[in-house]
Amino acid sequence: MDKYIINGGRRLEGQVRVQTAKNSVLPILAASVLTDEKVTVLNVPDITDVRNMVKILGCLGCRAVYRGDDVIVESSCANNCEIPRALAHELRSSVFLLGSVISRFRRAKIAYPGGCDIGLRPVDLHLTGLKRLGVKITESNGYIVCECERLTGNEIMLDCPSVGATENIMLAAVRAEGTTVIENAAREPEIEDLQNFLNSMGAKVRGAGSGTVVIEGVKRLGGSVYQPIADRIEAGTFLIAAAMCGGEVELCGANAENLSSLLHKLRENGCKIRIKNDKIYLRSERRPVSVKSIETQPYPGFPTDLQAQMTALCCVSSGNCIITENLFETRFKYVPELRRMGADITVVDRSAFVRGVEKLKGAVTVAHDLRGGAALVIAALAAEGDSEVLDISHIDRGYARFEYKLLSLGAGIKRVGV
Ligand code: UD1
Numbered sequence: 001m002d003k004y005i006i007n008g009g010r011r012l013e014g015q016v017r018v019q020t021a022k023n024s025v026l027p028i029l030a031a032s033v034l035t036d037e038k039v040t041v042l043n044v045p046d047i048t049d050v051r052n053m054v055k056i057l058g059c060l061g062c063r064a065v066y067r068g069d070d071v072i073v074e075s076s077c078a079n080n081c082e083i084p085r086a087l088a089h090e091l092r093s094s095v096f097l098l099g100s101v102i103s104r105f106r107r108a109k110i111a112y113p114g115g116c117d118i119g120l121r122p123v124d125l126h127l128t129g130l131k132r133l134g135v136k137i138t139e140s141n142g143y144i145v146c147e148c149e150r151l152t153g154n155e156i157m158l159d160c161p162s163v164g165a166t167e168n169i170m171l172a173a174v175r176a177e178g179t180t181v182i183e184n185a186a187r188e189p190e191i192e193d194l195q196n197f198l199n200s201m202g203a204k205v206r207g208a209g210s211g212t213v214v215i216e217g218v219k220r221l222g223g224s225v226y227q228p229i230a231d232r233i234e235a236g237t238f239l240i241a242a243a244m245c246g247g248e249v250e251l252c253g254a255n256a257e258n259l260s261s262l263l264h265k266l267r268e269n270g271c272k273i274r275i276k277n278d279k280i281y282l283r284s285e286r287r288p289v290s291v292k293s294i295e296t297q298p299y300p301g302f303p304t305d306l307q308a309q310m311t312a313l314c315c316v317s318s319g320n321c322i323i324t325e326n327l328f329e330t331r332f333k334y335v336p337e338l339r340r341m342g343a344d345i346t347v348v349d350r351s352a353f354v355r356g357v358e359k360l361k362g363a364v365t366v367a368h369d370l371r372g373g374a375a376l377v378i379a380a381l382a383a384e385g386d387s388e389v390l391d392i393s394h395i396d397r398g399y400a401r402f403e404y405k406l407l408s409l410g411a412g413i414k415r416v417g418v
Contacts, residue, residue: 037223099171
């Protein structure tokens, strides 16, 4: 497995183009099974989650290929409704395929999904929602088996605003008979993006981005050429890195509105931020001042996917901060690794208490999940001396060309095969 060797303490300066959002591309690729016509998804990031999704589409009998930066899917030859265990374990988003595969074949069989080990990550809301549309669900030997004669629209109230459950139900409902209303739907920008993509195929979906999504079933969907939104989590990771290392960074192709909870915190930290069209400019000249508290919440609250990176920033800010993780139980696995670098953090239940230190020191750390891994990299960039971050395959799941982008900003980072 590859590792990063990082020489810390350098300012970050320059311009970075934000990648297309992983969390948009994955459900959009899953949705491509809903049509027999060609779907082209533009500027897809080269990350392992996407590569695994492309492999899964191949297993379903679709022709899914990369052409340059784009992914082209032709599903007219899809002939298999089973998602093999090995691939489902590689990629949690394989669960989104339930909605589209059941819609297409009236049957779907999928092993319980994998993904980051950041807590229980149940799929009960996905399954309850599908049942409300008429799907019969049985579970055996670690497989979820879904069957139905037909899909019928219904009203569905989610117990909590789950991103994946909202998207899965949308995918199952677009070609159902009648109208589906999802209440307490997740409001993440990627859900609105999925709506826009589905509508570009001829679907009738409205309300995404609010708590109520209405899907009027249509008989058929056509092809589409679609550019998904920018990756707000990748963008946020670069902004936090610049805040932590000091310097001036400009992000191009970003959407500041989708990042407002982070931008508020970074301004409180003392960073200068300017926004113009699709550009976000951040300047950080002195040691950041700690914000008092951060609580992860569903959108538009502070994203859980930036919690680890923000905790890293708090480690070198002046003052104390309490970071509370409300979405996933075990999302503090990176904390012992940051402690190896001299961070002063105590975790009690769902909260991390951080007392800022002047400097972190280089150390050897291990990435345990995608965002925790990114946090270790930016901590190492800001630390004094040399660090290693091991097991970076986790980071490759979500950040395309991560080290090249950091190198272009002047970071001292190199990938080494182990
Ligand atoms: C998506 C994102 C992930 C992000 C998360 C929260 C993708 C591919 N992944 O994950 O990057 O961290 O949103 O913003 O888009 N829950 C249940 N039962 C369910 C489903 C979820 O109890 O059936 C709970 C979860 O345990 C969690 C909360 O709901 O506490 C939110 O999870 P959810 O929004 O579903 O996250 P994902 O869709 O898995």
